[in-house]
Amino acid sequence: MTMKEQISAALKEAMKAKDTARLSTLRLVNAAIKDREIAARGSDEVVSVSDADITSILGKMVKQRKESAKAYEEGGRLELAEKELQEISIIEDYLPKQLDADETAAAVQEAIRTTGAEGIRDMGKVMAALKATYTGQMDFGSVGPMVKDQLNS
Structure with missing residues (x-):
């Protein structure tokens, strides 16, 4: 259905x-x-x-x-x-289950790894990969800074 x-x-x-x-x-x-x-x-x-x-x-x-x-x-x-x-x-009730903090962090790490992102210039690729997979399951407003921190380190 x-x-x-x-x-x-x-x-x-x-x-x-x-x-x-x-x-x-x-x-x-x-x-x-x-x-x-x-x-x-x-x-x-x-x-x-x-x-x-x-x-x-x-x-x-x-x-x-x-x-x-x-x-x-x-x-x-x-x-x-x-x-x-x-x-x-x-x-x-009609949205997929929201990911918790640990699941979100793991998803960010996986997206960075699979896209081959190496720096802040690749942030768009990582965010696009996350949105393609996790739309409705995470708050992308809070995920953006997390991705930025990961790419800066």
């Missing part, structure tokens, strides 16, 4: 269970997927998004919500921050 089918099935289940929070979040996810499909249409052909595309969409949605939750907390709007955090937990 593709991710799109899983999300559609979960949307139907949320409707039946009258789970409004889950339903509204899954509707947002569905809308984002449909937006990507519409944007991908060149001519009159039907274009379907891949699971990797959906993982990317979900990752961006989580990142947006984390930023929003932080802004709401700083602004003293804790009820809105809580809503954003609830949406994050629902979206993360």
